[in-house]
Every structure is written in structure tokens, then in C-alpha cells.
Amino acid sequence: MDPNEFAALIGRHKQILLAAKAHKGQKPSSEASRRQLELQFHAAVSREPAVTKCKPADNVAQMEHPVMVQPVQGHHVRQHFISHAYPPSTTPVSELEAITISDLRLETHHRGRVLFVRTFGHPIRLSSVQNVIEDEHGDVDKLAVYNVDPTLDPEKLLPKGAIFAIKEPFYKTTADGGVSLRVDHPSDIIRLQPLDSNIPAGLSPRFVELDKSGADWKKEGNAAYASKDYIIAVDAYSQGLSACSADDEVLKCDLLRNRAMVNLCLKRHESALSDAKNSVIAASVDNDGGAMMQLNSKAYYRAGRAAYELGQFEQAEDLFSKAQALNPDDADAAREVKRIAARLSEMTSGSYDFAKMSKAASKKHNRLDHASFIKQGAVREAGKHGRGLFATVDIKAGELILCDKAFSVAFESEEGGQTFMIINLNTERGSMGTQATLLFNTVQKMLHNPGEATRFLHLHDGGYTPKCSAQVVDGIATIDTFQAQAIIEHNCFGCPTVRSTSKDAQQQAAKDMAGLGSSGIWVTASYINHACDGNARRAFIGDMMIVRATKDIAAEQEILMPYHLADADNGITQANFQRQWGFKCDCAICTAEARSPATQRKQRAKLVEDAKQFLKTHGPSAKSQPSTATITKAEKLYAKLQDTYDKQLFHDTPRIALVSLGIWLCQVRTHKPVPSVIIATAMGVLRDLGYSVVTAGPRVQFDRTHCHLESAAIDAAMYAAQSYIAQGEPGLGLQFEGFAKELYRTLYGEVRGFEERYGNGNGR
Numbered sequence: 001m002d003p004n005e006f007a008a009l010i011g012r013h014k015q016i017l018l019a020a021k022a023h024k025g026q027k028p029s030s031e032a033s034r035r036q037l038e039l040q041f042h043a044a045v046s047r048e049p050a051v052t053k054c055k056p057a058d059n060v061a062q063m064e065h066p067v068m069v070q071p072v073q074g075h076h077v078r079q080h081f082i083s084h085a086y087p088p089s090t091t092p093v094s095e096l097e098a099i100t101i102s103d104l105r106l107e108t109h110h111r112g113r114v115l116f117v118r119t120f121g122h123p124i125r126l127s128s129v130q131n132v133i134e135d136e137h138g139d140v141d142k143l144a145v146y147n148v149d150p151t152l153d154p155e156k157l158l159p160k161g162a163i164f165a166i167k168e169p170f171y172k173t174t175a176d177g178g179v180s181l182r183v184d185h186p187s188d189i190i191r192l193q194p195l196d197s198n199i200p201a202g203l204s205p206r207f208v209e210l211d212k213s214g215a216d217w218k219k220e221g222n223a224a225y226a227s228k229d230y231i232i233a234v235d236a237y238s239q240g241l242s243a244c245s246a247d248d249e250v251l252k253c254d255l256l257r258n259r260a261m262v263n264l265c266l267k268r269h270e271s272a273l274s275d276a277k278n279s280v281i282a283a284s285v286d287n288d289g290g291a292m293m294q295l296n297s298k299a300y301y302r303a304g305r306a307a308y309e310l311g312q313f314e315q316a317e318d319l320f321s322k323a324q325a326l327n328p329d330d331a332d333a334a335r336e337v338k339r340i341a342a343r344l345s346e347m348t349s350g351s352y353d354f355a356k357m358s359k360a361a362s363k364k365h366n367r368l369d370h371a372s373f374i375k376q377g378a379v380r381e382a383g384k385h386g387r388g389l390f391a392t393v394d395i396k397a398g399e400l401i402l403c404d405k406a407f408s409v410a411f412e413s414e415e416g417g418q419t420f421m422i423i424n425l426n427t428e429r430g431s432m433g434t435q436a437t438l439l440f441n442t443v444q445k446m447l448h449n450p451g452e453a454t455r456f457l458h459l460h461d462g463g464y465t466p467k468c469s470a471q472v473v474d475g476i477a478t479i480d481t482f483q484a485q486a487i488i489e490h491n492c493f494g495c496p497t498v499r500s501t502s503k504d505a506q507q508q509a510a511k512d513m514a515g516l517g518s519s520g521i522w523v524t525a526s527y528i529n530h531a532c533d534g535n536a537r538r539a540f541i542g543d544m545m546i547v548r549a550t551k552d553i554a555a556e557q558e559i560l561m562p563y564h565l566a567d568a569d570n571g572i573t574q575a576n577f578q579r580q581w582g583f584k585c586d587c588a589i590c591t592a593e594a595r596s597p598a599t600q601r602k603q604r605a606k607l608v609e610d611a612k613q614f615l616k617t618h619g620p621s622a623k624s625q626p627s628t629a630t631i632t633k634a635e636k637l638y639a640k641l642q643d644t645y646d647k648q649l650f651h652d653t654p655r656i657a658l659v660s661l662g663i664w665l666c667q668v669r670t671h672k673p674v675p676s677v678i679i680a681t682a683m684g685v686l687r688d689l690g691y692s693v694v695t696a697g698p699r700v701q702f703d704r705t706h707c708h709l710e711s712a713a714i715d716a717a718m719y720a721a722q723s724y725i726a727q728g729e730p731g732l733g734l735q736f737e738g739f740a741k742e743l744y745r746t747l748y749g750e751v752r753g754f755e756e757r758y759g760n761g762n763g764r
């Protein structure tokens with residue numbers, strides 16, 4: 001988005017907030033009756049049915065100002081507006097003092113208070129899930145819950161007739177002049193069971209079956225599970241557990257085992273693990289040997305599944321082995337034991353079949369079943385970089401440093417993965433793409449997996465305060481969604497929907513820059529700091545990030561990778577880093593750029609612009625072959641740009657601005673090929689990328705110490721390879737080809753696609 005447009009948008013939202021603030025502490029000027037509110041709500045529903053696909057309509061803004069829809073580059077983009085941060089409630093419902101709707105004051109966080117309400121409409125999903133609510137006195141209002149699972153049916157979240165406790169409620173004026181309760185932290189809203197003693201008399205359901213037994217609840221839970229009403233099933237099993245007496249040991253184990261299954265379905269893996277482990281029937285309780293062994297095998301199996309999903313493969317192996325020992329005929333457990341062996345091997349030795357992984361990944365299947373490998377790195381203090389990832393052993397160029405499974409990911413091809421424009425008033429930053437969905441997915445994962453949340457919450461958040469520790473209160477982890485957003489802003493990676501390839505690299509880079517692609521969080525890789533000339537590069541297959549060394553890395557050296565590729569104009573590069581991550585890069589390239597005399601830098605910036613214009617007209621999309629005059633023009637431009645680089649300062653440092661023109665010259669020179677000329681041009685490109693290539697007799701030596709790896713290096717090596725072969729020096733040609741292949745594997749994770757792009761050698 002144009003920076004001016006963005007600034008105007010921020011300005012408009014600030015105005016809206018300022019206007020709303022004027023009402024702070026006041027009561028709403030008019031109170032809608034239940035009937036009026038219902039009519040208003042249904043009118044909004046009919047204007048904006050609960051669709052997940054965006055539509056270009058301004059009327060969406062009626063209910064909630066944070067959402068507007070506008071087309072950007074052919075995509076329909078929803079705006080997700082993040083207002084001023086406030087922390088989630090960390091007090092249990094039972095310790096908060098009740099408040100009613102008529103006591104609420106506008107623009108106020110009612111700290112220390114709790115509002116009990118019942119929903120009376122059918123919920124809708126805009127960028128929040130909304131419903132109409134009433135309190136114990138029959139007063140009514142609107143409720144909007146943000147940052148919830150985008151794929152969750154609103155009927156499951158805010159169903160009609162359910163009772164909720166809204167902790168420390170925030171009452172807001174909306175952009176259309178209305179009012180609404182706004183819940184930004186999903187842990188601030190707790191659904192209460194009909195028998196909950198906190199429910200005020202006026203809201204208590206009229207008919208509550210008081211004498212339901214644990215067995216009745218189990219039956220109810222099983223029925224809900226069968227109809228995939230997982231949240232209801234979890235609640236029923238929990239009620240059943242409360243209804244059990246001390247000697248209902250076997251029934252308690254049944255309820256826990258069943259709840260473990262439902263928690264697995266809900267991806268509440270930590271709860272599933274503890275439920276399943278607690279559901280193992282002790283030998284002292286029941287000695288009906290055969291049946292008990294079957295049930296316990298099931299319990300261990302479910303615990304194993306949960307441990308597997310949490311990436312705790314050693315524990316999962318132990319649990320599956322126990323399941324198998326109790327029930328040797330259990331084919332599922334036997335299969336899992338085998339599958340675990342593959343995960344353990346990946347985890348400990350980094351042995352992945354990347355070609356197989358890449359063949360398996362597709363738009364529909366991009367969450368892959370693999371373990372993370374992180375053996376060769378450790379997180380340590382890294383001076384002014386903050387914390388960083390360091391090599392603990394020597395790593396050779398091209399070697400795998402890590403292969404990391406995504407903590408959370410939002411693929412643009414998935415349901416709910418639509419494009420959002422996030423406007424964050426706290427940081428005055430904006431982003432476009434799947435980041436809002438990534439936030440919802442990440443928050444969802446953490447609410448019920450507090451141990452996992454801790455891993456995420458340790459990531460760099462740009463100094464956000466106060467920090468939240470995901471403590472479990474009222475059965476849910478308290479997650480500060482503003483902090484989660486701050487962490488995502490500093491750690492999220494754009495990624496392709498299926499895998500990195502040379503073919504989609506440019507398209508992906510453009511999407512990354514426009515922020516329109518898929519995105520994710522990879523926790524270990526998040527500790528890697530940036531350097532334009534770093535010693536590592538990342539690639540993706542599905543939701544696995546593969547990081548390989550681009551240079552030899554000595555033990556104890558910091559692992560660094562470019563967050564974005566350096567722009568030919570260093571001023572643009574630095575401005576991007578400052579804006580997005582708040583630092584100034586001081587790698588060798590940026591240091592040499594900064595030390596260049598101002599006149600040289602100015603001249604280079606101007607020539608870079610000329611080169612960009614030239615390539616726009618004559619680049620790969622040009623319709624005709626360039627004329628001799630055009631080639632001469634490019635040669636002159638290249639020479640002028642070369643002159644802007646001080647020979648001493650850039651002695652062995654990459655000269656980024658020359659690379660695109662150099663590759664263009666290689667390409668056009670293949671039209672009337674003179675191998676020696678192409679070789680010299682390709683060598684020039686490799687030199688401009690910081691590679692030192694020495695050919696001595698039949699051997700070539702490639703020194704990568706100062707290199708900056710980008711796809712142009714592979715192209716240049718292949719131009720050289722083909723030209724050496726053409727001039728009758730196949731030995732040299734093969735060495736350049738081998739080098740190109742290695743660079744390809746480092747840049748794109750594996751070699752699949754190399755031959756597709758460069759041929760298989762037979763045609764050369």
C-alpha cells in the first residue's frame with residue numbers, strides 16, 4: 001500500500017478513536033430495547049451474511065468499525081484494525097465483582113469486574129464473532145469477540161442461549177455511533193455451565209437437571225462427540241467428572257479417556273496428553289485383566305498421539321510402546337511405533353528425504369508430518385542483535401543447519417486464509433496478507449496449550465509491555481493478543497504455499513514485498529538475526545522451513561540470514577529494515593555502502609533507478625531481442641555503475657547494484673554466443689555477488705567467504721558451465737554445474753526443479 005494512503009488510514013482511525021474517547025466514562029445516550037437491538041442485528045446479518053470470502057462492501061462497517069473491504073491488486077482485502085493495547089484479565093471469574101449492563105461506562109475497561117450475560121440471537125462472523133446479549137435484569141447489548149479461530153463455526157463459539165462471563169469488560173463506541181462490548185483476548189470470555197454457582201439468579205436456566213450422574217454425562221458427551229460437537233462433548237465429560245464420587249474410579253477413567261479423544265480433535269494437545277495419562281486404570285482398581293488392558297492400551301495410544309502432535313517424540317515412542325505391549329494386536333499402535341522411528345531419526349540426525357517431502361507437498365497437503373531438527377545451533381546473547389542462534393559445531397557450506405516445523409502457519413489457499421490488511425495503532429505499522437489469520441491461528445493454539453504458548457511468548461516482541469505468561473485461569477491460558485501480534489510482526493516469515501522453487505521465486509518475492517502470500521512462525525528460526533551477506537538461507541517445503549549454510553560456519557559463530565534480499569539501492573534496504581524490524585544493518589555490504597562517499601552513493605542511487613527502468617523495458621518480459629545499441633547502452637550503464645564502487649571498500653564485498661544488469665548481459669550474449677565472452681560476464685556476476693572463483697588448470701576453486709547468495713549466482717554458474725562445455729572444456733563445465741546445483745539446493749531446500757530449469761546436461 002502507498003505509504004501516504006497508509007498514513008491517511010492511520011490518521012482516520014486515530015480520529016475515530018479520539019472521537020470515541022470523548023465519551024469516556026459516560027453512559028450511552030440511548031439504550032436500545034431488546035426488540036430494536038434484535039432488528040438492528042438481523043439487518044446487519046442480512047447485509048453481511050456470515051461468509052468467509054470478502055465482498056467489496058462498505059456496509060460491513062455498520063456493526064464494527066475495524067472491518068472494511070477494498071480491492072487491492074485483484075484481491076479483496078479486509079481491514080483488521082488493532083486498537084490500543086490492554087492486558088487480558090488474569091483473575092478467576094469467582095474473584096471478580098459482578099457488574100450489569102446498566103453499570104457499564106463507555107471507553108472503559110471495567111477492571112476487577114465481571115459481566116454475566118446470555119446470548120439471545122444467532123451469532124455472525126465479520127472480523128469478529130458477534131451476538132446480542134442480555135444480563136440478569138433483561139438489559140441488552142451487542143458483543144464482539146475478536147481473534148478467534150477463523151474456521152470455527154460462530155454457532156459453536158457464541159451459540160444462542162449460552163451463558164458467559166465477560167471478565168473485566170471493555171465497553172466501546174463503534175464507528176457507526178453505536179456501542180458494543182469488545183473482547184480482544186479470547187481468554188476474557190468464559191462459557192459457563194448451567195450449574196455454575198457464579199451465574200446470577202436472574203440468568204440461571206429454568207430447568208436444570210440436577211441429578212444427572214457421571215454416567216448420564218458420559219452418554220451425553222458420547223452423543224455430542226458422535227455429532228462432532230466437540231466443545232459440548234468436552235463440557236459434558238467435565239461435568240461428568242464433577243458428578244463422580246470418589247469410588248467411581250473406572251467411570252472417571254472412562255470420562256478422562258473420552259475427553260482426551262475430544263481434546264485431540266480440538267487440537268488441545270496438552271490437555272489430551274494429561275487426560276489420557278490420567279485415564280490409565282490402576283491395577284488396584286479393577287482386576288478384570290483383559291478389558292482393563294484394552295482400555296489402558298487405548299489411553300496410552302491417545303497419550304502417544306497427543307505427545308506426537310506436541311513434537312515430544314521420545315515420550316510418544318514410550319507411550320505407543322506401552323499401548324502395543326498391552327494390546328499386541330493393535331495395528332494402529334504398531335504403525336505409530338514405526339512412524340515415530342522416522343521422526344526420531346529426523347530429529348536427531350537431520351535425515352530427511354527432501355525429494356519425497358517436496359513431492360508430497362501440495363496446496364491441499366502443506367502441513368507435513370515431520371520432526372524439527374535443530375542440533376547444530378544454540379540460542380545465546382548476541383550483543384546488539386539481542387539474542388541470536390549460534391553454531392555449536394563447524395558447518396560446511398551447503399549443509400543443513402535446521403529443518404523447523406512451523407509453530408503456526410496461515411496458507412493463503414486454506415479456508416480462512418484470506419487477505420487482511422492489519423493496521424496496528426500501537427506500532428503504527430501495517431501489513432497485508434494472511435497475518436491476521438496467522439494471529440488467530442496462533443492465539444487459538446496457545447489458549448489450550450500453555451506450554452507451547454511459552455515457547456512463542458519468549459520470542460522477541462520489540463519491547464512490548466506488560467509481558468504475559470499464559471498462566472491458566474478458569475481453565476484457559478490467558479493470552480495477550482496484542483503481545484501475540486507484536487511477536488508476529490517481528491518474527492513472521494512469508495512463505496510459499498507449497499515449496500520454494502526457482503520458478504516461483506520471483507513471484508514469491510513480489511508477494512512477500514506486497515505482503516500477499518502465506519505466512520508462518522518458526523520458533524527456532526526466529527532467533528536467527530539478519531545480515532544481507534549472512535551465512536545461511538531459508539527455503540520451504542509445505543510448513544517445514546529448511547535452513548542451509550551458504551558459507552562455511554565455524555563453531556561458536558553466529559548464524560545470520562537475510563530477512564529480505566538487499567535492494568540494489570542500499571538506502572531502500574536500510575529503510576525497510578528500520579521500518580519493519582527497527583534496526584540498521586551493519587553487515588559488510590551495508591558498512592561498505594555507508595562508508596562510500598556521499599557523492600558516490602548519490603550517483604549510484606540514480607544509476608540504480610536508471611537500471612531498474614532499463615530492465616523494466618528490456619528485461620525478461622520484453623517482446624523482442626535487444627538491438628546492438630540497447631546492449632551497448634546496458635554495457636555503458638554497467639560500467640558507470642561499476643565506477644561508483646570504490647575499489648578498496650568493495651575489494652571483496654558484493655556489489656549488489658551490478659547483479660541484475662550483469663545477468664541480463666549474460667542472457668543477451670547467448671543469442672550470438674562467444675563462450676569466452678559469456679564466461680567473462682558470468683564470472684563478473686559471481687564476483688559482484690562476492691564469490692571469488694579461481695580457475696587453475698583443470699580445477700576451479702570457489703571461495704564463498706564474502707558471498708551473497710541469490711538466484712543470479714546459480715544462473716551465472718550455469719552460463720559459465722554451458723560455455724565451458726561449448727568451448728570444449730567439459731571438466732570445468734561440470735565443476736561449475738556441480739557448484740550451481742549446490743547453490744540451488746541451498747537456496748530452494750533441495751535439488752528438485754534444477755533440471756527443469758537448466759536442462760539435464762544432455763541437450764547442452
Ligand SMILES: C[S@@+](CC[C@H](N)C(=O)[O-])C[C@H]1O[C@@H](n2cnc3c(N)ncnc32)[C@H](O)[C@@H]1O
Nearest residue numbers: 385386387460490491526527528529530581583
Ligand atoms: C526475528 S528477531 C531475531 C531474534 C532477536 N534478536 C531476539 O533477541 O529474539 C528480529 C529482531 O532481532 C533484531 N535484529 C535482527 N537482526 C539484527 C541486526 N542485524 N542488527 C540489529 N538487530 C537485529 C531486531 O531487534 C529485530 O527486530
